[in-house]
Amino acid sequence: MELGRFEVGRSDPQSLPxxxxxxxxxxxxxxxxxxSExxxxxDGEKFCSAVCVAKHFxxxxITAGQE
Known part of the structure; x- marks a missing residue:
């Protein structure tokens, strides 16, 4: 039975596609x-960031008071 550090424990999440x-x-x-990101x-549309949501609309x- 191999007990090397790469043989036991949880799987590496980076190895998943x-x-x-x-x-x-x-x-x-x-x-x-x-x-999982x-x-x-x-409303069913997915955005990568809040900035993209705001820009989409x-x-x-702006700076308040300097419009």
Whole structure:
């Protein structure tokens, strides 16, 4: 029985294949979203970040009082 450090214990998560689960819905991003990766879901549309959600709806970052 081999008891080397690579023979026992939990499997290496990096050895698992990256399963493509979705693509960011923001038209200028389209970054792949992989299985078990956190993402934003809005009415069935998936986004890779809150920034992409805001940009998808046309939001602009401004400084308050200096519009």
């Amino acid at each position: 990256l399963d493509h689960a979705a693509t960011c819905e923001y038209e200028h991003c389209l970054q792949p979203i992989y299985y 956190p993402c934003w879901n809005l 046309g939001a602009n970052k």
